[in-house]
Amino acid sequence: MAERILTRNFDVKDAHTLRVYRDGGGYQGWEKAKGMEPAAIAEEVKKSNLRGLGGAGFPTGVKWGFIPKGSTAPRYLVVNADEGEPGTFKDRYLMERDPHALIEGMLIAARAIGSHLGFIYIRGEYVQPWRIVSAAVKEASEAGLLGKNIQGTGFDFEIVVHRGAGAYICGEETGLISSLEGKKGWPKVKPPFPAVKGAFGQPTIVNNVETLACLPHIITRGAEWFAGLGTKTQGGTRLYSVSGHVVRPGLVEAPVSVTLRQIIYDHCGGIPGGRALKAVVPGGSSAAILTPDEIDIPMDVDGPKSKGSMIGSAGIIVMDETVSIPDALMVVARFYAHESCGQCTPCRESTGWIYKISHRIVEGKGRKEDLDTILDVAKRGAGTTICAFYDGAVGPYISYIEKFRSEFEELIRTSDHA
Amino acid sequence: MPKLTINGKEVEVPEGTNLIEAAKAAGAEVPHYCYHPALSIAGQCRLCMVDIDKVPRPQIACNTQATEGMVVHTETERVLETRRSMMEFHLINHPLDCPVCDQAGECFLQIYYMKHGLYDPRMVDEKVHKPKAVPIGPHVMLDAERCILCSRCVRFCDEITHTGELGIFQRGDQSEIGLFPGTALENKYSGNVIDICPVGALTDRDFRFQVRVWYLDTAKGLCNGCARGCNVEVHTNRHRPHHNQGRRVARLKPRFNAEVNQWWLCDEGRYGFKWMDDKSRLTHPLHRAGGAGAEVSWDRALPELVKRLQGCQPDEVGLLASPKMSNEDLWALRRLAEHLGVRNLDFRVPPRTPGDEDDFLIRADKNPNSRGAELTGVGPGAGGRDAAGILRAARERRLKLLWIFHHDLAASGWPEAEVLAAIENTETVVFQGTSANDVSARAHLVLPSAAYVETEGTFTNFQGRVQRFRTAIPPLGESWPDWKILSVVGTALGASDPVFSAERAEQVFNALAAAVPAFGGMTYRALGDTGRMATA
Numbered sequence: 001m002a003e004r005i006l007t008r009n010f011d012v013k014d015a016h017t018l019r020v021y022r023d024g025g026g027y028q029g030w031e032k033a034k035g036m037e038p039a040a041i042a043e044e045v046k047k048s049n050l051r052g053l054g055g056a057g058f059p060t061g062v063k064w065g066f067i068p069k070g071s072t073a074p075r076y077l078v079v080n081a082d083e084g085e086p087g088t089f090k091d092r093y094l095m096e097r098d099p100h101a102l103i104e105g106m107l108i109a110a111r112a113i114g115s116h117l118g119f120i121y122i123r124g125e126y127v128q129p130w131r132i133v134s135a136a137v138k139e140a141s142e143a144g145l146l147g148k149n150i151q152g153t154g155f156d157f158e159i160v161v162h163r164g165a166g167a168y169i170c171g172e173e174t175g176l177i178s179s180l181e182g183k184k185g186w187p188k189v190k191p192p193f194p195a196v197k198g199a200f201g202q203p204t205i206v207n208n209v210e211t212l213a214c215l216p217h218i219i220t221r222g223a224e225w226f227a228g229l230g231t232k233t234q235g236g237t238r239l240y241s242v243s244g245h246v247v248r249p250g251l252v253e254a255p256v257s258v259t260l261r262q263i264i265y266d267h268c269g270g271i272p273g274g275r276a277l278k279a280v281v282p283g284g285s286s287a288a289i290l291t292p293d294e295i296d297i298p299m300d301v302d303g304p305k306s307k308g309s310m311i312g313s314a315g316i317i318v319m320d321e322t323v324s325i326p327d328a329l330m331v332v333a334r335f336y337a338h339e340s341c342g343q344c345t346p347c348r349e350s351t352g353w354i355y356k357i358s359h360r361i362v363e364g365k366g367r368k369e370d371l372d373t374i375l376d377v378a379k380r381g382a383g384t385t386i387c388a389f390y391d392g393a394v395g396p397y398i399s400y401i402e403k404f405r406s407e408f409e410e411l412i413r414t415s416d417h418a
Numbered sequence: 419m420p421k422l423t424i425n426g427k428e429v430e431v432p433e434g435t436n437l438i439e440a441a442k443a444a445g446a447e448v449p450h451y452c453y454h455p456a457l458s459i460a461g462q463c464r465l466c467m468v469d470i471d472k473v474p475r476p477q478i479a480c481n482t483q484a485t486e487g488m489v490v491h492t493e494t495e496r497v498l499e500t501r502r503s504m505m506e507f508h509l510i511n512h513p514l515d516c517p518v519c520d521q522a523g524e525c526f527l528q529i530y531y532m533k534h535g536l537y538d539p540r541m542v543d544e545k546v547h548k549p550k551a552v553p554i555g556p557h558v559m560l561d562a563e564r565c566i567l568c569s570r571c572v573r574f575c576d577e578i579t580h581t582g583e584l585g586i587f588q589r590g591d592q593s594e595i596g597l598f599p600g601t602a603l604e605n606k607y608s609g610n611v612i613d614i615c616p617v618g619a620l621t622d623r624d625f626r627f628q629v630r631v632w633y634l635d636t637a638k639g640l641c642n643g644c645a646r647g648c649n650v651e652v653h654t655n656r657h658r659p660h661h662n663q664g665r666r667v668a669r670l671k672p673r674f675n676a677e678v679n680q681w682w683l684c685d686e687g688r689y690g691f692k693w694m695d696d697k698s699r700l701t702h703p704l705h706r707a708g709g710a711g712a713e714v715s716w717d718r719a720l721p722e723l724v725k726r727l728q729g730c731q732p733d734e735v736g737l738l739a740s741p742k743m744s745n746e747d748l749w750a751l752r753r754l755a756e757h758l759g760v761r762n763l764d765f766r767v768p769p770r771t772p773g774d775e776d777d778f779l780i781r782a783d784k785n786p787n788s789r790g791a792e793l794t795g796v797g798p799g800a801g802g803r804d805a806a807g808i809l810r811a812a813r814e815r816r817l818k819l820l821w822i823f824h825h826d827l828a829a830s831g832w833p834e835a836e837v838l839a840a841i842e843n844t845e846t847v848v849f850q851g852t853s854a855n856d857v858s859a860r861a862h863l864v865l866p867s868a869a870y871v872e873t874e875g876t877f878t879n880f881q882g883r884v885q886r887f888r889t890a891i892p893p894l895g896e897s898w899p900d901w902k903i904l905s906v907v908g909t910a911l912g913a914s915d916p917v918f919s920a921e922r923a924e925q926v927f928n929a930l931a932a933a934v935p936a937f938g939g940m941t942y943r944a945l946g947d948t949g950r951m952a953t954a
Contacts, residue, residue: 167589169589184585184586189459189460189461189478189481191481337590337591338590339589339590340589340590340591341589341590342567342586342588342589342590342591342592342593343462343567344461344462344463344464345462345463345464345465345504345507345508345566345567346464346503346504346507348507348567348590348591348593349507349508349510349511349591350507350510351590351591352511352546352590352591353510353541353543353591356543356544357543360543367542369540373540380499380500380503380506381503381507383475384464384467384476384500384503384504385464386461386462
């Protein structure tokens, strides 16, 4: 078993308190970072090969560099804790069991980008994480780790904890910013990008919870160590949320070089009841589905991409032979139809349409042209919208049908319209 | 000023120009719904995609700024295919109720489907249903099923009127335009959302079901509701008298003028045209001797007026012009006053209640041509009386003839009793105007004027902009343009001024431009559609 890094405190009693967190070596990263030049912190993070762990996988240090040089406007650090991707529950664990790792990571990031105000945007359904993070922020403030002139360094940083109202789209970074600003959670047209004009019109960096929780380790133990944990293009370990038909579902921490097969069979004990694996979604519901012969891939940013899918939020959904893929597509399609913000025409109109078709197929009223209609509509809409939501929906629409077409055709063959 | 190439044609556009406007400059139309030049960029409809060299995917033209050396294609196979897709997406949940939709004929779903759609429909499932025929304000009816959620109306209320009544509620394909609780769309400019709605979602409660739009004729006009002089299109129904309840003017629509009203028109102006087809219009000259009046022909009415004028000393005549008259009317009147030697001439009659005004379009002065009246010199001559003085003189029996143009004096800021006493105490009261009122009911001679949509001419707005309005419909009944009435009178009085031999408003205007420095260098035709600034 590899060393536990992000989950090292998960089994420690009261690790959510400042005392226990510090006893376990907490805030050492910050102690080091507060004496470093901001540019040196960013350089260290670049060298660590840390990639955004929310879903897009963008190099974190590079993202920080997009704030215009010489801008004197206030800068905001926004934590994306809206974890809404179906099949994903890693940030919830981090916030419930190790909230100070997030706060310490925020301090380091804030120093690197020159931000004095951070927001933690927590999804509305995450009541317990919100309570625990709020308490931890209070505790850190009272201990002088947040506020004005932190520990006499002259550096100011405060954190506002903000609860969302439970919309998937508010996990999209500009939708999140709109919501944070008090508006409807609609993604914004880009350009301008958030690093140039983000929350409240100011330069803003949006980072995921897990991404920030990596920072204390990178600073404490060095970029080379972190990079060495992973693959050539991505450093570190990450948290895989595994659900579905495995013997031991739950959170798995592993270096990003771990293969999908290892996660399913070694970490999670394989498929229960001696049944056969049918399909795996490797990176949250928006990732294209994989077949059993496609699971020998490293679970870094590049592995799933090589099979036409994506690592996304690393939410792994395992389906055994009892699952009906048309049923699964209908469930996923219902989700995207329900969660489309309705702003862009292709997404607003076709998520609902595709759900209706997929529902009709499952109800035994499929038509022979239905599958080609879904594929054609999905391909026409892909890449035409303000945000990546629709491209996320297209992942399952296309892959479920293309990889399991015969199962859909069988349903349609016996339908009322056949 | 970046230079770029669009469909092989090089154009130079101002910094910050987006690709929709740049394409327009290059003669290419990029279809769009949510983009409107007056509103912020929404980027929602996704219809305006164009191809740009070195960019892998089509980009929305509305949110892409023209840059130096950019090479843009608006008609590639990929762009055309994308447009077809977007049209299908826009229409899958649309009710396709064109035969009963007021927007039919001027609907951009219809127009763009024919130009850019023409796909075979594939939607066989139940469409989304939403509220229909919901009145959301005094003037606007919402059909949420026809709405394509372009958000123009929402942005208009947020960004132009700053009243924020509208929002988009729900999400996904359940999204719908609606009012925030406790509000109604009743701001002073609410009708503009009907104009900017590209589809039949927001229709005009006043106009809906009155005339199919393809029966309408249009003329370039001006709103005469206040001193702004908003440019309008006058839409008339001349050929289907059984439609629109027999009224000839069907609606007014704002006409773009960057210097005056941009794209907009206030509701008061927009709906202030009903009087033109009202029963209160004066349609025949009237001669009232003793008790009841009798309709007479112009051939009898005007010689009667001329005879009475000839029987007066100049200081026994009062002329109350109106700032609702055109520059041409006012110039003809001034020349007539000069010929008669009448110095009791003015146009300023105080309103009963001060007009409302805002910092956008609406002006407190509810007359279209006060500035024109000033510039044409319609005021008391040396030793002459102003408007209040004329009224006082009439009341004191010092006038033998009082000629009132248009004013509803009994409803003015002057005490009604004083007005009626002035009428009572004057031997000859002439009322010339479009509509009956308490003065016309008592006047000895009533001369019906053509309404401003029934003739042509110019108004000078409060900024000093001289603007043309065109004839939309013929004069009602026997009514004549004011300048024509004045010409006949002037000619009969032996005046030789060429103004009185004019056959068209253009000739009167050109005579005015030659005589009055403020209009110097202007010609009627050169005023064009957007007008010219007077120099003064």
